Amino acid sequence: MHILIIGAAGMVGRKLTTRLLREGAVGGAAIEKLTLVDVVSPEKPETTVAIDSFAVDLSTPGVAETLVEGRPDLIYHLAAIVSAEAELDFDKGYRINLDGTRYLFDAIRLAHQADGYKPRVVFTSSIAVVGAPLPLSIPDDFHLTPLTSYGTQKAMSELLLADYSRRGFFDGIGIRLPTVCIRPGKPNKAASGFFSNILREPLIGEEAILPVPESTRHWHTSPRSAVGYLVHAADLDLAQLGSQRSLSMPGVSATVGEQIEALRRIAGDKAVSLIRREPNEMIMKMVAGWAPGFEAKRAIELGFTAENNFDEIIQVHIEDELGGGLP
Amino acid sequence: MHILIIGAAGMVGRKLTTRLLREGAVGGAAIEKLTLVDVVSPEKPETTVAIDSFAVDLSTPGVAETLVEGRPDLIYHLAAIVSAEAELDFDKGYRINLDGTRYLFDAIRLAHQADGYKPRVVFTSSIAVVGAPLPLSIPDDFHLTPLTSYGTQKAMSELLLADYSRRGFFDGIGIRLPTVCIRPGKPNKAASGFFSNILREPLIGEEAILPVPESTRHWHTSPRSAVGYLVHAADLDLAQLGSQRSLSMPGVSATVGEQIEALRRIAGDKAVSLIRREPNEMIMKMVAGWAPGFEAKRAIELGFTAENNFDEIIQVHIEDELGGGLP
Numbered sequence: 001m002h003i004l005i006i007g008a009a010g011m012v013g014r015k016l017t018t019r020l021l022r023e024g025a026v027g028g029a030a031i032e033k034l035t036l037v038d039v040v041s042p043e044k045p046e047t048t049v050a051i052d053s054f055a056v057d058l059s060t061p062g063v064a065e066t067l068v069e070g071r072p073d074l075i076y077h078l079a080a081i082v083s084a085e086a087e088l089d090f091d092k093g094y095r096i097n098l099d100g101t102r103y104l105f106d107a108i109r110l111a112h113q114a115d116g117y118k119p120r121v122v123f124t125s126s127i128a129v130v131g132a133p134l135p136l137s138i139p140d141d142f143h144l145t146p147l148t149s150y151g152t153q154k155a156m157s158e159l160l161l162a163d164y165s166r167r168g169f170f171d172g173i174g175i176r177l178p179t180v181c182i183r184p185g186k187p188n189k190a191a192s193g194f195f196s197n198i199l200r201e202p203l204i205g206e207e208a209i210l211p212v213p214e215s216t217r218h219w220h221t222s223p224r225s226a227v228g229y230l231v232h233a234a235d236l237d238l239a240q241l242g243s244q245r246s247l248s249m250p251g252v253s254a255t256v257g258e259q260i261e262a263l264r265r266i267a268g269d270k271a272v273s274l275i276r277r278e279p280n281e282m283i284m285k286m287v288a289g290w291a292p293g294f295e296a297k298r299a300i301e302l303g304f305t306a307e308n309n310f311d312e313i314i315q316v317h318i319e320d321e322l323g324g325g326l327p
Numbered sequence: 328m329h330i331l332i333i334g335a336a337g338m339v340g341r342k343l344t345t346r347l348l349r350e351g352a353v354g355g356a357a358i359e360k361l362t363l364v365d366v367v368s369p370e371k372p373e374t375t376v377a378i379d380s381f382a383v384d385l386s387t388p389g390v391a392e393t394l395v396e397g398r399p400d401l402i403y404h405l406a407a408i409v410s411a412e413a414e415l416d417f418d419k420g421y422r423i424n425l426d427g428t429r430y431l432f433d434a435i436r437l438a439h440q441a442d443g444y445k446p447r448v449v450f451t452s453s454i455a456v457v458g459a460p461l462p463l464s465i466p467d468d469f470h471l472t473p474l475t476s477y478g479t480q481k482a483m484s485e486l487l488l489a490d491y492s493r494r495g496f497f498d499g500i501g502i503r504l505p506t507v508c509i510r511p512g513k514p515n516k517a518a519s520g521f522f523s524n525i526l527r528e529p530l531i532g533e534e535a536i537l538p539v540p541e542s543t544r545h546w547h548t549s550p551r552s553a554v555g556y557l558v559h560a561a562d563l564d565l566a567q568l569g570s571q572r573s574l575s576m577p578g579v580s581a582t583v584g585e586q587i588e589a590l591r592r593i594a595g596d597k598a599v600s601l602i603r604r605e606p607n608e609m610i611m612k613m614v615a616g617w618a619p620g621f622e623a624k625r626a627i628e629l630g631f632t633a634e635n636n637f638d639e640i641i642q643v644h645i646e647d648e649l650g651g652g653l654p
Contacts (some may be wrong), residue, residue, distance in 0.1 A: 090436075090494070109417075131570065143470045144486065152490040154482045159471065163479040167417070194383055243458065243474055 004067060006058060007078030009038035012124070013185060015227045017078065021047050026074060027235035035072060038079065058100035064107035068119075071111065074234055075170075077104055077123045084191055086150035092273040097153035105160055109169040121161070121172040122233045125246050127219055129155040129176065132289040136217075139300045140248055147289045156245040164246050165238075173233050174246030178221040178294075178306075182317040189287050195220065198256070199263050199314060202271040204327055211280035214257035217292040221251040223318040225306040232304055240302060248265070250306040252313060253293030262310035266318075267326060328356040331394060333385060333431070334405030336365035338510060339451070342554045343403065348374050353401060354562035362399060365406065383516030385427035391434035398438070400562055401447045403430055410455060411518055413477035416507075424480035432487055436496040448488070448499040449560045452573050454546055456482040456503065459465060463544075467575060467625045469498040474616050485573040492572050500560050501573030505548040505621075505633075509644040518613050522547065525583070526590050526641060529598035531654055538607035541584035544619040548578040549643040552633040559631055567629060577633040579640060589637035593645075616632075 003020060007013045017036060024031060035055040036042040044053050052070075056063050058079055059119040068075075079100060086093025101123070111117040130138060131147030144155045158174045165172040187208070194211055196217060201208035221229075231248050241247070254262075264272045296304070307313045318324060330347060334340045344363060351358060363369040364381040366550070371380050379397075383390050385406055395402075406427060413420030428450070438444040457465060458474030471482045485501045492499040510523040521538055522545060528535035548556075556576050568574070579591075591599045623631070634640045644653060 111366065141470045143468045145570065146486065147493070148492055149494070152486050156486050159473065159483050159486075163473070163476055166474070167476070246565070317491050 001026055001031050001074065002033040002035070002070060002072045003031060003074045003076070004035045004037070004070075004072035005076045005078065006037055006067070007080065007240055008036035008042040008053070008074070008307050009040050010078060011185070011223065012135070012180065012226055013038065013042065013076075013078050014232070015223055016078070016230050018041070018253065019227050019231060021045055021049060023231070025189070026231075028202055029073075035070060037067065041079055051219060058104060061103065064103040067104070068107045068111050068117070068214050071117055072119055075104075075108070075118045075122070076230060077101065077121060080154075081150070082190060083128060083148055083150040086153065087148055089091055090149060093149045093153060097150065101157040102160060105164050105169070109164060109167075112169045118168070119170050120234060120238075122230055123157065123161050123172060123174045124230070125174040125176045126151065126154045127176050127178055127248070127291045127294070129158065129246075130291055134291055135270050136292050137253070137302045138248065138291055138294045140244075140295060162243060166243060171238050172245055173236070173241065175233055176246060176248045177226055177229070177257070178219045178249060178251035180223055180226050181220040181313060182222070182321075184317070184321045194283070195256075195259070198275050199259060200317065202263060202274040202310040203267055203314070203317070203322065205274070207274045207276055209278045210256065210275050211283040212256060212287055213279075213284075214260065215255055216287055217253060217255045218287070219251050219253055219291050219293050219305045220310075220313060221249065222313045222314045224320055225251075229304050236302060244298075247299045247302070247304070248294040248296045249299050250296040250304055251294065252307050252309060254310050259310050262314055268313050309312045328353055328358050328401065329360040329397060329399045330358060330401045330403070331362045331364070331397075331399035332403045332405065333364055333394065334403070335363035335369040335380070335406065337365050337405060338512070338550065339507065339557075340365065340369065340403075340405050340552055342550055343557050344369070344372055346554050346558060346592045348372055348376060350558070353385070353558075354355070356400075362394070362397060364394065385431060386422045388430065391430040392437070394431070395434045395438045395444070398444055399446055402431075402435070402449070403557060404428065404448060404450045407451070407481075408477070409517060410475055410477040413480065414475055417476060420476050420480060420618070424477065425483055428484040429487060432491050432496070436491060436494075439496045444494070446497050447561060447565075448497045449557055450484065450488050450499060450501045450584065451557070452485050452501040452503045453478065453481045454503050454505055454575070454621070456485060456573075457618055463619050464580070465575065465618055465621045467571075467622060489570060489572040493570060498565050499572055500563070500565055500568065502556050502560055503573060503575045504553055504556070505546045505576060505578035507553050508547040508549055508625055508640060509548065509549070509648075511648045518610050521610070522583075522586070525602050526586060527644065529590060529601040530594055530641070530644070530649065532601070532635070534601045534603055536605045537583065537602050538610040539583060539604055539614055540606075540611075541587065543614055544580060544582045544584055545614070546578050546580055546618050546620050547637075547640060548633045549640045549649055551643050552578075556631050563629060571625075574626045574631070575621040575623045576626050577623040577631055578621065579634050579636060581637050586637050589641055592638060593641050
């Protein structure tokens with residue numbers, strides 16, 4: 001089996017690569033080759049599996065054709081401009097998030113029409129395809145109401161994925177990722193970064209800034225579960241999806257206050273005391289439009305899983321990023 | 328006021344032109360100029376209003392820019408490849424229905440960024456943005472579930488319209504047209520054509536073919552009401568729409584049997600006897616995925632109106648197409 005990962009240098013892409021190599025197979029078929037691409041050349045992992053790794057810009061016409069030339073059996077399309085950047089740079093957001101996706105889908109379509117090629121395509125969509133007003137637990141058949149250009153681009157890509165799958169050009173599934181928490185690494189400028197920062201930093205004795213009230217409720221999953229969805233999506237009978245090809249994933253709905261109480265149980269009052277309140281009107285306004293939680297009934301029925309609470313999410317971070325214990 | 332109609336040579340475009348010229352003004356502002364474009368040059372109406380009429384292909388890069396050069400205050404975007412053709416010719420459907428729309432929206436965006444230009448944009452979407460399984464009366468917040476490439480292209484265009492409006496590039500509204508019935512003219516090959524044929528032809532003593540059972544329920548509006556939506560949309564405070572910029576319109580939900588009984592009341596048994604049953608499996612299968620009806624609560628609250636039953640729809644046809652009486 002030959003797997004192509006577009007967006008392999010990102011956090012989820014790197015963890016997915018590691019996980020796939022550890023498992024060695026997808027649905028009983030041994031992984032023989034991995035093609036890893038991103039806007040920067042993804043790091044080559046240590047493995048006996050054949051690895052092709054290089055930098056590409058999917059939004060450049062012609063690039064997608066070269067990616068499907070090797071006829072990968074399974075394609076992960078994780079590449080995207082994040083929400084804040086897509087909002088700031090209108091052209092770039094549409095070029096990467098919409099045109100790039102369409103170039104990929106069309107390259108597969110043309111290959112399908114040429115020789116019957118029909119790969120599995122796993123596309124990472126986002127909970128940003130919906131926007132306020134939202135119920136506390138959003139049902140699977142909630143209408144698409146994006147309130148950002150990023151969410152619009154993901155919703156449009158979901159529609160393309162469904163149409164190309166219906167036409168039989170490929171077998172596609174869209175995974176609406178919850179906010180991934182705790183993101184490893186350093187604090188970044190993403191508006192959603194604080195959800196991770198207020199746990200990750202105090203766990204290693206560093207200060208973190210909380211820009212919203214503790215009552216703010218949002219929808220989370222661990223990096224491990226995010227990768228778990230993608231692996232599960234590779235080996236699922238997609239006929240079960242019918243015409244609705246994009247799924248809200250299971251996750252943990254929690255308030256910031258509940259996140260903090262989980263941190264207190266695991267790392268104590270001293271860790272919690274490192275969280276500094278700095279209310280930020282702009283971030284509060286953005287977050288107010290975000291999803292508090294999803295029912296994710298279809299995904300759960302199809303065997304997708306996530307953590308049950310924030311204690312488990314913090315535990316995953318300690319195991320996967322901190323070597324299993326607090327410093 | 329300068330109005331641009333893209334798709335002005337089509338049935339709805341021609342009737343809209345006539346209606347606008349008859350009214351002479353939109354929201355109190357006199358119509359000073361009409362620019363009428365389509366893939367064939369639209370007929371120039373007899374009027375004292377300045378008319379510019381020419382053939383363009385909106386899907387050719389650069390064309391949209393020339394259309395917004397004259398900075399029309401109000402733009403009707405009615406141009407589209409119909410459902411059956413978009414299904415048969417995948418490339419053409421996406422090129423005209425998606426790329427053409429995006430070229431137009433982007434040309435307006437660039438003009439907005441250049442000089443603050445911000446027209447009203449009225450876009451004709453379609454009930455094909457939803458597909459089975461469907462409730463008998465589809466609520467306004469029903470999720471987008473197109474089952475055709477045409478419906479996918481319209482749903483994607485609705486998302487673009489909402490994002491470009493949210494960004495303030497233009498003030499957009501999407502009108503989800505019901506199936507227009509009775510379409511004037513000759514029977515055509517559209518799968519939905521029989522809904523009109525079985526009324527229009529018997530009304531003038533001609534035979535018509537019915538390919539589906541009488542229990543088939545669908546969602547209709549007259550050409551006069553379809554044009555009425557478009558005129559009403561030109562002069563509505565769109566701030567009322569919030570972020571949901573596309574609206575299902577009011578219409579008449581009726582079975583084919585109810586259509587036939589209305590025909591019998593108006594034109595008698597002899598007209599009804601001209602309907603010949605010729606069951607067509609392919610058409611039956613297509614129609615099974617179509618919408619039986621919409622609640623259209625928001626549109627009704629905003630003042631959009633339609634007929635109340637099929638007797639009224641037939642009466643409109645007699646008045647507007649048959650000079651007010653049966654032959």
